[in-house]
Amino acid sequence: MPCFRYLHKLLCITATATVLAACSESAPPVADSPAAAEAPTVTSPPPPGQLGKTVEPTLYHLELTIDPTQDDFSGVVAIEIMVREPTDHIWLHGKGLNVSEVYLVTAEGTRIEASYEQRLKSGVSLVSLAQPIEAGAATLHFEYSAPFNTASFALFKAVRGDNSYAVTQFEPIAARQAFPGFDEPGFKVPFDLVVVSRAGDVTITTTPEVSVEALEDGFVRHLFARTRPLPTYLLAFAVGPYDLVDYGMIPANSIRQREVALRGVAARGLGERLAYALENTAGLLAVLEEYFATPYPYRKLDLIAVPEGFGGAMENPGAITYDEYLLLMDEESALSQRRAYTTTHAHEMAHMWFGNLVTPAWWNDIWLNEAFASWMMNKVSDKYWQDGEFDRETLKGALGAMTNDSLASARQIREPVDRNDQIIDAFDGITYQKGGGVLAMLERYVGEDEFQAGVQLHMERHTDSTASAEDFIKNLAEGSGRSEIEAAFRSYIEQPGVPLVSAHVNCDDEQNPKLEVSQTRYAPLGSSIDPGDSEWRIPLCVNYVADGAEKSTCALLTERKQSIPLESDSCPSRLHPNADGAGYYRFSLDETWWNGLIADASVLAPSEALVLTDSLDAAFRAGMVSADTYVSGLVALLNHETWDVADLAMGQLEQITQILDSSQRSAAQRAFRQITRPRFARLEGASDTGSDLLRERMQRFLIVIANDQEMRKPLAQLAAARIGLDGEPDPSAVAESELETVLSIGVQDLGEAFFDLLLEQAIASEDPLFRASATGALARVEDPVLVGKLQDSLLTGAFKGTEFSSIVFRQMVRTATTEATYSWIRENDTVVFGMIPEFFRSSQVPALGGAFCSNERADEWQKFIVSSADTLPGYERSLAQTIESIQLCAALKQARAVELVEVFNSIE
Numbered sequence: 001m002p003c004f005r006y007l008h009k010l011l012c013i014t015a016t017a018t019v020l021a022a023c024s025e026s027a028p029p030v031a032d033s034p035a036a037a038e039a040p041t042v043t044s045p046p047p048p049g050q051l052g053k054t055v056e057p058t059l060y061h062l063e064l065t066i067d068p069t070q071d072d073f074s075g076v077v078a079i080e081i082m083v084r085e086p087t088d089h090i091w092l093h094g095k096g097l098n099v100s101e102v103y104l105v106t107a108e109g110t111r112i113e114a115s116y117e118q119r120l121k122s123g124v125s126l127v128s129l130a131q132p133i134e135a136g137a138a139t140l141h142f143e144y145s146a147p148f149n150t151a152s153f154a155l156f157k158a159v160r161g162d163n164s165y166a167v168t169q170f171e172p173i174a175a176r177q178a179f180p181g182f183d184e185p186g187f188k189v190p191f192d193l194v195v196v197s198r199a200g201d202v203t204i205t206t207t208p209e210v211s212v213e214a215l216e217d218g219f220v221r222h223l224f225a226r227t228r229p230l231p232t233y234l235l236a237f238a239v240g241p242y243d244l245v246d247y248g249m250i251p252a253n254s255i256r257q258r259e260v261a262l263r264g265v266a267a268r269g270l271g272e273r274l275a276y277a278l279e280n281t282a283g284l285l286a287v288l289e290e291y292f293a294t295p296y297p298y299r300k301l302d303l304i305a306v307p308e309g310f311g312g313a314m315e316n317p318g319a320i321t322y323d324e325y326l327l328l329m330d331e332e333s334a335l336s337q338r339r340a341y342t343t344t345h346a347h348e349m350a351h352m353w354f355g356n357l358v359t360p361a362w363w364n365d366i367w368l369n370e371a372f373a374s375w376m377m378n379k380v381s382d383k384y385w386q387d388g389e390f391d392r393e394t395l396k397g398a399l400g401a402m403t404n405d406s407l408a409s410a411r412q413i414r415e416p417v418d419r420n421d422q423i424i425d426a427f428d429g430i431t432y433q434k435g436g437g438v439l440a441m442l443e444r445y446v447g448e449d450e451f452q453a454g455v456q457l458h459m460e461r462h463t464d465s466t467a468s469a470e471d472f473i474k475n476l477a478e479g480s481g482r483s484e485i486e487a488a489f490r491s492y493i494e495q496p497g498v499p500l501v502s503a504h505v506n507c508d509d510e511q512n513p514k515l516e517v518s519q520t521r522y523a524p525l526g527s528s529i530d531p532g533d534s535e536w537r538i539p540l541c542v543n544y545v546a547d548g549a550e551k552s553t554c555a556l557l558t559e560r561k562q563s564i565p566l567e568s569d570s571c572p573s574r575l576h577p578n579a580d581g582a583g584y585y586r587f588s589l590d591e592t593w594w595n596g597l598i599a600d601a602s603v604l605a606p607s608e609a610l611v612l613t614d615s616l617d618a619a620f621r622a623g624m625v626s627a628d629t630y631v632s633g634l635v636a637l638l639n640h641e642t643w644d645v646a647d648l649a650m651g652q653l654e655q656i657t658q659i660l661d662s663s664q665r666s667a668a669q670r671a672f673r674q675i676t677r678p679r680f681a682r683l684e685g686a687s688d689t690g691s692d693l694l695r696e697r698m699q700r701f702l703i704v705i706a707n708d709q710e711m712r713k714p715l716a717q718l719a720a721a722r723i724g725l726d727g728e729p730d731p732s733a734v735a736e737s738e739l740e741t742v743l744s745i746g747v748q749d750l751g752e753a754f755f756d757l758l759l760e761q762a763i764a765s766e767d768p769l770f771r772a773s774a775t776g777a778l779a780r781v782e783d784p785v786l787v788g789k790l791q792d793s794l795l796t797g798a799f800k801g802t803e804f805s806s807i808v809f810r811q812m813v814r815t816a817t818t819e820a821t822y823s824w825i826r827e828n829d830t831v832v833f834g835m836i837p838e839f840f841r842s843s844q845v846p847a848l849g850g851a852f853c854s855n856e857r858a859d860e861w862q863k864f865i866v867s868s869a870d871t872l873p874g875y876e877r878s879l880a881q882t883i884e885s886i887q888l889c890a891a892l893k894q895a896r897a898v899e900l901v902e903v904f905n906s907i908e
């Protein structure tokens with residue numbers, strides 16, 4: 001699935017909001033709900049979820065005519081089906097299709113006329129047969145046309161300059177907008193693919209081209225090889241005046257006897273920027289082949305840079321699509337961009353096995369696909385690029401997911417999916433990052449080799465077929481020889497929440513110290529969570545220093561309270577309750593033990609320092625630790641030598657300012673400068689990966705969050721030079737990695753002339769990287785007059801899709817512009833909501849309120865969103881989580897803001 005997380009990073013979207021592009025086709029004349037849709041000839045209502053198994057596809061013949069210079073495309077489809085019982089109708093999927101012909105041919109060759117009608121908005125459609133048919137094989141025929149989607153979803157059109165490109169994003173349920181079919185992951189069958197396109201257009205789909213036939217009027221008919229069995233959501237098409245870069249063959253290796261053709265695809269003129277991505281593909285692929293001990297399953301591999309941000313990347317077999325940011329780069333590009341490419345590419349290629357070769361039987365298990373690929377990508381990246389600092393990424397992802405998982409309204413990893421409109425709910429941080437963290441925890445528990453054996457067994461048993469999470473758990477237990485993990489796994493995927501392990505060191509008997517632990521569900525101040533309502537089976541390991549040595553002890557927590565003997569003859573001097581950060585849980589300690597850990601923060605392993613940072617922040621938010629201990633802990637952790645420990649501590653400081661009033665913020669900013677400057681100075685001259693990454697982030701923190709005037713002035717001059725405020729633009733004035741930060745200073749400090757010029761350049765630019773940096777900077781404008789100009793440009797449609805929503809989100813989330821943006825949204829709600837891509841509108845719009853921190857605003861926002869409910873189907877979970885977050889913020893503010901500011905004021 002699209003790797004939303006990168007988009008979150010790029011566009012500053014919250015973890016709760018799922019980002020994907022929209023489907024904005026003409027509204028079909030169909031019923032809103034299953035109950036309202038009774039057909040005259042069919043007594044059963046349309047199935048709102050799974051279609052059932054009465055009729056199943058066995059093979060598709062799909063011919064699409066795609067000309068991206070037009071507004072519509074067309075198709076001729078024959079679906080070979082197996083009918084299990086006599087029937088006079090067939091339910092399948094088709095959305096927004098203008099079907100001109102439909103009929104069925106029986107195995108005996110009898111043609112039966114039929115009619116087609118879309119019955120639900122989600123695309124559940126009915127084929128009514130003129131006469132009943134017997135059980136057996138048959139073929140369904142369709143001819144149809146449909147409009148191209150124009151908002152980065154389904155079969156969509158992206159326009160850049162004078163060129164139009166067509167490309168697809170089908171997952172989860174948009175293949176039905178491109179052709180009629182049985183659009184569920186469980187229907188996994190081969191496809192014969194044909195595409196008719198203009199003679200000059202590059203034409204790509206899942207498999208290699210077999211033959212080409214010239215047609216009249218300058219069109220060409222491309223025949224492609226039959227696919228392996230695939231679900232509809234994994235097909236892909238790309239047609240248009242793309243640059244096509246043939247990279248030759250990926251050579252055979254010890255696992256794979258055959259070569260694989262590798263190509264890169266990008267908008268016209270951008271092909272040469274694919275070299276880095278192509279160059280590093282074979283190495284990443286080889287790591288995966290070794291892990292699975294099976295060859296790359298498909299015949300060729302095309303990497304497609306999509307000329308419009310659609311929300312990340314998508315693992316289409318043989319034709320992976322990416323946002324341009326993730327594919328267009330070279331050796332000199334920003335480290336963060338090259339790292340994002342590496343993990344995303346590893347993620348999508350991991351899906352070639354896990355997801356594509358073995359596919360979830362239904363959407364309720366898509367979490368496992370994404371959890372697996374999210375965990376695997378860091379493992380593969382770490383192996384391929386050893387000093388790329390990937391080894392703690394899965395852990396950090398899991399810690400990030402805990403914020404959402406701390407809500408009373410959090411969802412569990414595995415949830416039933418009964419309706420089409422619930423499917424998109426399954427793609428969020430809980431799926432990707434918590435799921436990945438849980439897999440990492442189990443791997444640690446059973447051992448790397450044993451876990452791998454379980455994965456290989458799973459792949460072997462379900463190749464070219466589907467599997468459920470139940471199958472995976474069983475295969476993992478069997479393959480690893482550790483049956484006890486089944487219960488532990490279930491306890492994590494079948495209930496929401498973060499376990500809180502409270503650890504108390506009991507040294508009453510000095511000779512025989514023991515650790516008394518209890519588990520509850522973590523609940524921040526103001527939460528309605530009952531801490532005693534959940535219980536997990538937690539693989540727990542602790543580290544401690546005793547008798548002058550570092551030791552560790554592990555146990556599987558199966559009770560609410562447990563006592564664990566420590567192997568020591570004396571009371572430990574320090575104890576860390578989550579050794580190596582391997583467990584998905586938070587911990588709490590008595591205050592003296594917190595202080596003991598903080599005093600030794602600099603010598604903690606990076607992973608242990610990371611979980612300390614998270615647990616300490618969580619303890620402050622739960623009222624379990626003083627502000628003094630909290631801040632001194634974050635200061636110690638910000639000075640940890642490891643880049644991402646410092647980065648996480650900095651992130652906590654940034655986030656906690658949400659509970660401060662504007663009058664209190666300057667105290668925080670002054671304290672942040674005092675705390676951060678010495679650490680930033682220590683980075684001078686260091687050139688390792690971690691230092692480079694930290695420098696980029698710390699510079700932004702000092703400038704944007706801590707408002708460091710001394711740093712801003714010289715950078716403002718660079719911003720002016722970069723865009724040519726007083727002369728010709730100088731692209732070499734600013735490094736790519738700093739561009740957004742530097743342009744932000746220009747936007748905030750250089751007044752209207754700079755703002756106007758940057759706005760003009762951003763709108764005119766066809767360079768995706770410049771556009772991303774420029775829109776990020778424009779979104780930080782604070783001057784009310786300029787904010788008004790930005791809002792006007794948004795309403796005129798100068799920014800589309802994800803660019804539009806990221807600007808609105810940033811304006812909303814930044815305190816200086818929250819109120820102005822809120823008023824603007826209220827005045828223009830219909831237009832603004834309408835411009836946020838439909839597919840994630842329902843989760844994204846409610847999440848815009850996440851910037852508020854008072855109960856009054858929570859109530860107001862609730863009423864406002866509910867009043868627009870009819871335009872936001874499926875908004876409920878996102879709104880509930882946003883309202884709860886606002887209320888938690890208000891409670892924390894009420895309880896702790898004064899104490900916190902006192903501590904900030906005391907920092908010298």
Ligand SMILES: [Zn+2]
Binds near residue numbers: 002315373
């Ligand atoms: Zn994925």
